[in-house]
Amino acid sequence: MRSAGWRCYPQDAATGHFAQSCQHSPISTVLSVLGKGLCLVLGGCLRISGKGPPAVSQDRPGHRGGGRTIEYAPTVLADLGAGLPAVRTRDLAQARAYLGGLFTGHDLIAAEPADMHFEHRHGALGDVSLNLVGYGTDVEVATSGLPDFYLCQATLAGDVRVQARAFDVRLPPGAVFVMNPGVPFRKSWTRDSRQLILKLPRRSVEEQLARDTEDDRLRPVTFAPVIADAAGEARALLRYVAAVCADLSDPGGLVGDEKVARAMERTVLSGILATLRHDRHDDRSRAVQAPAPRYVRRAEDFLRVHYAEPIGLDDVAAACGVSTRTLQEGLRQYRDTTPSGLLREVRLDAARALLKAGAASVTEVAFEVGFSHLSRFARAYAARFGESPSRTLRRGPVAVGCPIGRSS
Numbered sequence: 001m002r003s004a005g006w007r008c009y010p011q012d013a014a015t016g017h018f019a020q021s022c023q024h025s026p027i028s029t030v031l032s033v034l035g036k037g038l039c040l041v042l043g044g045c046l047r048i049s050g051k052g053p054p055a056v057s058q059d060r061p062g063h064r065g066g067g068r069t070i071e072y073a074p075t076v077l078a079d080l081g082a083g084l085p086a087v088r089t090r091d092l093a094q095a096r097a098y099l100g101g102l103f104t105g106h107d108l109i110a111a112e113p114a115d116m117h118f119e120h121r122h123g124a125l126g127d128v129s130l131n132l133v134g135y136g137t138d139v140e141v142a143t144s145g146l147p148d149f150y151l152c153q154a155t156l157a158g159d160v161r162v163q164a165r166a167f168d169v170r171l172p173p174g175a176v177f178v179m180n181p182g183v184p185f186r187k188s189w190t191r192d193s194r195q196l197i198l199k200l201p202r203r204s205v206e207e208q209l210a211r212d213t214e215d216d217r218l219r220p221v222t223f224a225p226v227i228a229d230a231a232g233e234a235r236a237l238l239r240y241v242a243a244v245c246a247d248l249s250d251p252g253g254l255v256g257d258e259k260v261a262r263a264m265e266r267t268v269l270s271g272i273l274a275t276l277r278h279d280r281h282d283d284r285s286r287a288v289q290a291p292a293p294r295y296v297r298r299a300e301d302f303l304r305v306h307y308a309e310p311i312g313l314d315d316v317a318a319a320c321g322v323s324t325r326t327l328q329e330g331l332r333q334y335r336d337t338t339p340s341g342l343l344r345e346v347r348l349d350a351a352r353a354l355l356k357a358g359a360a361s362v363t364e365v366a367f368e369v370g371f372s373h374l375s376r377f378a379r380a381y382a383a384r385f386g387e388s389p390s391r392t393l394r395r396g397p398v399a400v401g402c403p404i405g406r407s408s
Contacts, residue, residue: 081132081196083249084121092116095135102131103151103199106143110135115191123248125255126265127204130245132156134194141187148386150200150223151179152272154230154238158193162186167225171195174230176238178223178276181386196241200269202386208269209280214291215335216300217345220384224277237271244268292334295320299327299342307346308370313339347371348384355392362389 089095095118096108102122110116117136122129134157153160153171160171164185171177179185181202206218228234244264247253255261273280302319303311316339317324331337337345347369359365363374366389371377381389 081121081123081130081245081249084123084130084132084245087120087122089118090116094118099133102129104143104145104147106141109140109142111138113137123245125244125248125268126262127201128265128268129199130241130248131197131199132194133197134158135189135191137191139189141189142185144184146179146181146183148181148202150181150202150205152198152200152276153177153179154196154234154241156194156196158190160190160193160195161188163188164225169225169227171227176228176230176234176276177225178272178278180222196245198241198268198272200272204265204269205273208266209273211266212270212273213280216304217335217337217342218349219280219345220386221273222279224279226277228276234275237275240271241268293330295322295327296330296334299331299339300346303343303346307343307350308368310370311343316343343370344380345384348381351377351381351389352385352392355389359393362393365389365393 087098089098092108092110092113095116096106098120099108100106102120115137117134119132119134119136121132124130154176155171155173157173159173160175162169162171162177162179162185164183166183169175169177202220203218205221209221210216210218230238244255247255247264255264298320299316302316306315313324313327317327320327322330327339331339331342335342350369351365351371354365354368355362362378366374366377378389381392385392
């Protein structure tokens with residue numbers, strides 16, 4: 001049974017094994033559109049202005065456009081990520097196991113399991129992954145939370161609903177939304193739903209924020225549970241992501257150069273931080289407008305060297321050549337912290353590095369970096385890094401297995 005907007009591929013009906021496809025749609029259509037006109041992801045379609053192939057109007061089952069005519073360029077939309085490696089199955093358990101390996105463990109319930117036409121396309125951009133996902137039938141996904149990454153999702157077709165304790169949002173075509181780590185949620189997909197999902201490691205986001213703010217501290221970022229519009233504030237971001245997908249689909253693309261790929265990854269991360277609302281948005285805006293004065297950077301450098309010593313406010317101010325009041329006001333204005341808060345964060349960063357290097361014990365590390373109360377250290381560490389220090393110490397390299405093969 002075919003669901004609207006999906007192409008079906010040959011498959012072994014007896015075994016239910018994945019149909020491996022090596023089909024690569026020519027990327028020239030996407031590139032020609034990007035070159036000849038402005039390409040915007042709008043309401044699950046690509047609307048084209050300027051010269052290029054004319055868009056046509058089509059009615060799409062399951063889409064409620066409020067009486068508006070939807071301009072739909074089917075060739076371009078079909079080519080979005082079409083050259084990326086694809087994995088397909090009609091087996092519910094295989095789809096759940098496969099995505100569990102890529103993302104995190106979850107429950108997957110299908111209204112009509114026999115109608116499953118799961119497809120996943122994937123591209124890697126440094127530590128960021130781009131994923132095109134669709135199930136071909138109504139499904140519900142439930143998870144206890146994302147462990148150490150964000151999911152930035154843009155609905156391309158169909159209708160998706162995300163429910164958590166603090167919010168209940170509907171994501172129609174053109175909606176962009178970010179799920180934060182550690183938040184249990186349920187996600188419902190209609191049969192024709194298709195999403196572009198960017199998996200963003202927590203550390204990559206924090207490191208990019210540090211670069212954007214010219215601040216070496218890694219601070220947690222929480223995105224607001226609000227929807228961005230692909231036709232509005234998120235249009236430039238998605239236009240760039242579409243170009244990245246096109247390059248990933250091209251065997252001779254620029255992403256094959258490691259330095260270029262890293263620059264593209266940072267542009268995607270910085271674009272997300274600049275476009276979508278989060279609790280560090282003001283910090284980023286201030287940093288772009290005005291760099292921190294030298295004495296603030298001196299304070300940071302001083303604490304990185306002397307963090308394990310019994311340091312007082314007067315010591316830091318003297319090392320920076322300013323009064324204690326000036327130091328406090330500067331750190332508040334440019335780093336949104338206090339001298340004691342900055343010292344605590346430097347000590348926590350040092351502790352994390354020691355734990356990852358295989359220190360003897362959590363207690364030893366806590367005292368070595370300057371903490372005198374083990375329980376306070378553990379609470380501060382968990383609040384900053386989202387896990388206990390003992391978990392960091394005992395966690396080894398994680399090898400994620402894949403129960404099935406990929407096509408290329």
